[in-house]
Every structure is written in structure tokens, then in C-alpha cells.
Amino acid sequence: MRLLLLPDIEESESFLERVFIMTWLNESRREIKKEESVKNVSQLCNILQLAKMEIQNTSPLKDLQEVKVKLTSEIAFSVFMLCKHFREMKQMEELSLLLSIVTVVGYSDTANTFQSVLDYPEIIFFHDELNKAMEKYSSLRRESILKSQAFVIITGITVTNRLTRVTPEVKKKRLSFLESNLKDVLLEDIGNLLQEFSEGLIVWNKLEDQLHSIMNGTYQKNTKDESAEYVKTKLGTVLKRRPRSKSERNESEPVMPPLTDSPCCNVIERLQLKPFFPKKLTMSDVLLIDKFSLYESQPSSDHDIPFCFLQKLLMIDYKARQIVFKTTNAETESSESNVQTTNAISLEDFLGATDIFNDNTDCSVKPASLHFMDVQMAVYHCSDMFLWQYITSKLSICQFALPLLVPNPSTTKIELPIWSFRPLKRSWKCADTLSNQSAPLKSFTANICSTPVPMVTFMRFGRCTSSKSQIMNGLLNHQKHDTFYHRDCKGSSNESLLMDGVVEISWYCPAGNKDDQFNECIAFTNLRGDARKHDKQVQFLLETSSINVVVLMEDYLDSIGKEILTQLVQSPNPLICLYADKTNLAKGNHKTKVKLALRNRNQSELI
Structure with missing residues (x-):
């Protein structure tokens, strides 16, 4: 029955119940034994490589048709198993990329089989395109999720075996399929971009250029080109807002009183941490590459001390609290100018030196030196919860009290x-x-x-x-x-x-x-x-x-x-x-x- 039906199905694309018959033929080829599960793309690529070699080594024409039918059934089952694995592991990006490529050679995701028997060029295309796409996807995924999602979408709407042209109608169907598949994992930037194009007439060249710019890292959000309805909605929301009275404020959300003239205020102002008070210092403010992280350096002013301490602490330096304040050359010269260099001095002058001041002596009182634990506590009062938890783990590793x-x-x-x-x-x-x-x-x-x-x-x-x-x-x-x-x-x-x-x-x-x-x-x-x-x-x-x-x-x-x-x-x-x-x-x-x-x-x- 299989040998009778296959030639007619191959020749006529309008054969009645074609997908159903192909599914039945493929199922009839499978053996009852337990099939080996396919859980990654490399396994599928190995199966495709073996299929290419088997077709090349089959000489009689009669046997070649039988081999193609068998290989089509095996490849269809492997694709089905890999898609099942991707769905179980919630790997929707990999699933969308796989289905976008395999659909080009006639795979039906609903019937879990190919609409026709795979020929040698189709297997070559499937193998090479899948291998190249997954390699590129993995590379972009390591850089950022945004770039990898842009690659999945642009591949999904443009991939072709070069024998057929991808029309705008086909692109629209593919984009709809991708949006449905990726709706739970799609990032906001990609979602906004697709929504912007889907609201009006889609200019495919412009969309593809935008996706390419995301992959290249040159994408800039278009904040000006917003719809009038969106702006009107936002303005309406803003105009409806009004400041709440004291009686309307929730007690669970207390308002932090401003800093007054207190010891804490003086320390925080001296360290120039006032913009971060209270609890406004975040991980992005601390995890920076600066002079304290690049080479051994000591702070030259008060506002350098907290960030020098944090850099040393984040590098698990157990001497992080032993920070030496580096004086300027002007201060050193000023202190040395008041020192007498003569060797001749009497006992009375030596004992009474502290009570004698010349007119040129600088008697101004220098500001008191900062206690180092004040620096640590100032950082605590300015850090948000996530940063302080990170700092706490570093303090603990350095065996400091918490x-x-x-x-x-x-x-x-x-x-x-x-x-x-x-x-x-x-x-x-x-x-x-x-x-x-x-x-x-x-x-x-x-x-x-x-x-x-x-x-x-x-x-x-x-x-x-x-x-x-x-x-x-x-x-x-x-x-x-x-x-x-x-x-x-x-x-x-x-x-x-x-x-x-x-x-x-x-x-x-x-x-x-x-x-x-x-x-x-x-x-x-x-x-x-x-x-x-x-x-x-x-x-x-x-x-x-x-x-x-x-x-x-x-x-x-x-x-x-x-x-x-x-x-x-x-x-x-x-x-x-x-x-x-x-x-x-x-x-x-x-x-x-x-x-x-x-x-x-x-x-x-x-x-």
C-alpha cells in the first residue's frame, strides 16, 4: 500500500487527506521498540548527518525511495521528541527557532510529521540551517537575551530554502506564530517594537532593520514616535493624580523625615552621600570599574573613603577597614613649614614649645578625623536592601562583625x-x-x-x-x-x-x-x-x-x-x-x- 500511494502523493500537492496519509505511513514504519529520546540540537544534527550519508550510500533507485521514507519517519520523530523536550523545559526561544526552520521543509507541528518525503537537498538545508542558526543563537544569548530574541524573530520571518519567496502574507503568519509562542518570555523592548508595527501597516524592511540593529547593539528606543492614543491615556492618568493628605497615607508606608543637623547628617554630608540617603545606593552605583578597582590606591578626600572601602570589601580584602587617608602636598608643606630645622634648642624651649605660637603659625582647628565604623554605618543607611545583603555576605567572608x-x-x-x-x-x-x-x-x-x-x-x-x-x-x-x-x-x-x-x-x-x-x-x-x-x-x-x-x-x-x-x-x-x-x-x-x-x-x- 505504501509503494502504491507514495508516487501519487509525491507528484500531486492537492492529494486528498495528504497529511493524514503521510502520518499513517510514517507511523506504520516505526518499530514497536522504545525510541531513543532526542533532547538537544546536536543529537538532531547527528541524525540528519547520518541520514545524508545513508542516502549517499544507497545506489539502487528502488531502495533509495524506501530509505527516504524510513529516514523521513525517523527525522519527523526526532523533531517531535526535541519539540516536546523544549516545551517541557520552557525553552520557547529554541522551540520557535527549530519550528521556523523545519517548517520550511514541510514539517507540520500539529500532525508531527512531514507533508512529503524528504529528499537529499531538503535534509542538507535542514541540517546546515539548523546548525548555523543554533550556533548564532547561542552566541547572542551569551551576550544578552534581547539580542537572542531579535535573532529568533528575524530568522523566523525570513528563513527560506531559496527555492521559494517569503511573501508578506507568509511573513505575517510567521510573525503571528512567533508572538503566540514567545508571549510569556518576550522582553518588553521586543514586545513594544512588534506592537508598534502590528498596529498599522507593517513595513517589513523597517522591522527587519530594527531587529538587526538590536542584534548589532546599535538599537535606540524611539521615544518620540508614540501613538496619540497612548499619549492621551498617559496624560489622563497623570492629570487624575493628586497629592494624598496625611490622613490618606498608609501607615505601612511611612514617609522618611529629612535629615536634620544631627551627627548622622554631618557624617553623610562629609562623605558626600546625601544624594543616596536614605536607602538609594544600589548595586549599579557600586559595581563600577574605577581607580580603586584598577590599582592599589588610597583615598585623597573624604568622599573617596566609602567607595574605596566598598571596592576593597567586594574584592574580599580582609584589610578593607585599614584605609590610610592620603594627605595632599599642600598639607604636608604647611605642616613642615612650622618645624624648626636648627639643632640648637634649650630644655625650656623644648618643654614650652606647645605654648608658643608665632604670628604666622596656622592655629586653625582641623576637622576631626572620621571614625571608620561611621563610614561603614553611613554606607548601611544609604544602601538599599539588595546592596546591603551583598555587602553583608562580603563582611561575613572577611570575618567582620555584622x-x-x-x-x-x-x-x-x-x-x-x-x-x-x-x-x-x-x-x-x-x-x-x-x-x-x-x-x-x-x-x-x-x-x-x-x-x-x-x-x-x-x-x-x-x-x-x-x-x-x-x-x-x-x-x-x-x-x-x-x-x-x-x-x-x-x-x-x-x-x-x-x-x-x-x-x-x-x-x-x-x-x-x-x-x-x-x-x-x-x-x-x-x-x-x-x-x-x-x-x-x-x-x-x-x-x-x-x-x-x-x-x-x-x-x-x-x-x-x-x-x-x-x-x-x-x-x-x-x-x-x-x-x-x-x-x-x-x-x-x-x-x-x-x-x-x-x-x-x-x-x-x-x-
Whole structure:
């Protein structure tokens, strides 16, 4: 039956039920065995290459027709399987490109077969065109999605085997097919371009030129050539808007008060970050190639400091906080001009030199140096959520403490940027049961944001001679790295303006070694500033901490300090009081409430 029907079907294009009969003939050729699945274009191209070779090696004319029928059936099934795979994987661009090319040689996507038996030239065209198109598509896809989609559309409407001309009617049908196939993945620029042409008479040459310019990277949006109806609609929307009254504002969308004459305002203005406040600094403002990313450079002015810090941090430089301010030649010459070069000087002149000023001496007061943590917190207040999450991951890799509670400089609220901790993971080794330390070690890797671990909180009353941040660094890493920034760090100054009331957090993760300070993962929090002035932060830490450590001097133990200490003493959690002004203290009789003297005490002995 097949040999009787095939010659007539081949000769007559108007043969009744031609597609149905071809489908039946192809199905009858398939064997019942499970076919090998085709899941990429290279597999299909291999099948087409083998088909070309098989036709070339078949000599008798009678056998050649049988081979063509068999190969047509195999190629049709391979195309069907690949289209099915593309649909399952939502690869609509690749699917559209494949169907645009295979339709030229007579493939029907509805019947999943070819309308006629494939001949050698058609197989050559299908193989070469598919190979070339997919290679070009992959290259453009690596550059941008916009270019790859433009290529898919222009290929879809212009591809031909050079034996037939693509008429405007055919192009319109092809474009309609492509828009239907790509409607869920089409980018806005491509969609607007196609809509602009579809609203009126399509000038195909102009459309093809626009698509070519997108592929070449020379495309410019035509903002002037908009329809009158579109402009009228937009104007109507704008005219209907009116400013909302205070009663109409949603409480969930508070308006950020403007910066006033506050310490935060002074720091942000000095760093020239005011255009980015609040939360307006984005990834595109930071991920730039500048002098700090190209070569080793130090800032020469205040406004260079934040971006120099960010560039070093994004390169995972653990010395990112050790930024040296580079003075200008004029400042150096000015300071050197006041230095006497004579060797002869009396003791009275030497001792009294600080009180003697000449008329030409520059006695102007230089602006106070910036505390480096003020720079980091200024960046925090100016960064949007996505940028700060990115910065947090870099701070974590560099083993720096992270802000946990941050007072908002414009309001009285306390921010908890826990969302920025979501990508952070930690690994540690410890015994599965803490009661049995001889048990084999077990490795843990977890998202630190959602893993419950004990928390040790450090706070201080007033100004103390001992640095609690240095004590914490000794516990975390034996002072090998400044996880918590302290008074002796490079770039530190007497007063920090933006760190007051900030709570920082870091984690100790044991490695399973004998010299581990602790046998489990522990979080350490550090309340910056005088705890007596930050009641909200203290109450939060009292509810969440497992152990509380207070560094104090007896002179600062006023009524507020005693009230906080009363809560700590009455809490079931252990309490350690470190007296910075005491040399000796009487040993108490309570196991979980301990007092220790810090004055003249070796820190290694304390730790």
C-alpha cells in the first residue's frame, strides 16, 4: 500500500487527506521498540548527518525511495521528541527557532510529521540551517537575551530554502506564530517594537532593520514616535493624580523625615552621600570599574573613603577597614613649614614649645578625623536592601562583625536587618552530644540565620579603661583578627557618631581541634555605647541572650545601671561582671553570677 500511494502523493500537492496519509505511513514504519529520546540540537544534527550519508550510500533507485521514507519517519520523530523536550523545559526561544526552520521543509507541528518525503537537498538545508542558526543563537544569548530574541524573530520571518519567496502574507503568519509562542518570555523592548508595527501597516524592511540593529547593539528606543492614543491615556492618568493628605497615607508606608543637623547628617554630608540617603545606593552605583578597582590606591578626600572601602570589601580584602587617608602636598608643606630645622634648642624651649605660637603659625582647628565604623554605618543607611545583603555576605567572608540592631537616624525605631543574613552559611565540627566530649566529631553546615545557637552578649556602663571588643576578639580568634572593631584599630578615633546603640553579631565556629575555645557554635553580640542609654536594645538582648557579660566601673553604677544589673542578676541566665577599675574582688558564692577584676590583669589569663 505504501509503494502504491507514495508516487501519487509525491507528484500531486492537492492529494486528498495528504497529511493524514503521510502520518499513517510514517507511523506504520516505526518499530514497536522504545525510541531513543532526542533532547538537544546536536543529537538532531547527528541524525540528519547520518541520514545524508545513508542516502549517499544507497545506489539502487528502488531502495533509495524506501530509505527516504524510513529516514523521513525517523527525522519527523526526532523533531517531535526535541519539540516536546523544549516545551517541557520552557525553552520557547529554541522551540520557535527549530519550528521556523523545519517548517520550511514541510514539517507540520500539529500532525508531527512531514507533508512529503524528504529528499537529499531538503535534509542538507535542514541540517546546515539548523546548525548555523543554533550556533548564532547561542552566541547572542551569551551576550544578552534581547539580542537572542531579535535573532529568533528575524530568522523566523525570513528563513527560506531559496527555492521559494517569503511573501508578506507568509511573513505575517510567521510573525503571528512567533508572538503566540514567545508571549510569556518576550522582553518588553521586543514586545513594544512588534506592537508598534502590528498596529498599522507593517513595513517589513523597517522591522527587519530594527531587529538587526538590536542584534548589532546599535538599537535606540524611539521615544518620540508614540501613538496619540497612548499619549492621551498617559496624560489622563497623570492629570487624575493628586497629592494624598496625611490622613490618606498608609501607615505601612511611612514617609522618611529629612535629615536634620544631627551627627548622622554631618557624617553623610562629609562623605558626600546625601544624594543616596536614605536607602538609594544600589548595586549599579557600586559595581563600577574605577581607580580603586584598577590599582592599589588610597583615598585623597573624604568622599573617596566609602567607595574605596566598598571596592576593597567586594574584592574580599580582609584589610578593607585599614584605609590610610592620603594627605595632599599642600598639607604636608604647611605642616613642615612650622618645624624648626636648627639643632640648637634649650630644655625650656623644648618643654614650652606647645605654648608658643608665632604670628604666622596656622592655629586653625582641623576637622576631626572620621571614625571608620561611621563610614561603614553611613554606607548601611544609604544602601538599599539588595546592596546591603551583598555587602553583608562580603563582611561575613572577611570575618567582620555584622550589624544586628541599628537605630534609625531619622526616627526613634530600631532596625533588625535579619533579611541580609539569609544567604549566610556556617560550618563547624563538634561532638554530637556536648555532655560526652570523647564522642566522635560531627560536621555541621547550616544557614546561620535560621539555626538556633547560644548567644553571649557583651555590654558596658559608661567609659571603661578596658575594651570589651578586644576581649571578644580574644575569645573568637586569640586576637589574630579584629572581628569587632576596637579603639586600637587603624583608623579609629575617640568618638564614633553612628555606632552608638548599634548591636553587632559574629559567630564562633569550632573546627574540632584541641585548642578550640568552645565546643559548639556560639553567637557573640556587642552593644556599642553606654548600655544605660539604650533601653530597647538592652531589653531585646536580655530576652535573647544565653550568657550576659557586663564591663563596668563602679563610678558609673548609678540608678539606671543598678536597675539593669538587677534584671541581669534575677535572670536565670549566667552573668559575668568585669570591673575595669578593680584589682581584686571577693569571690562570690553563686555559681552562675561571677565578678572579675580587670585592672592590671593579663588578657590571656582572663580568656
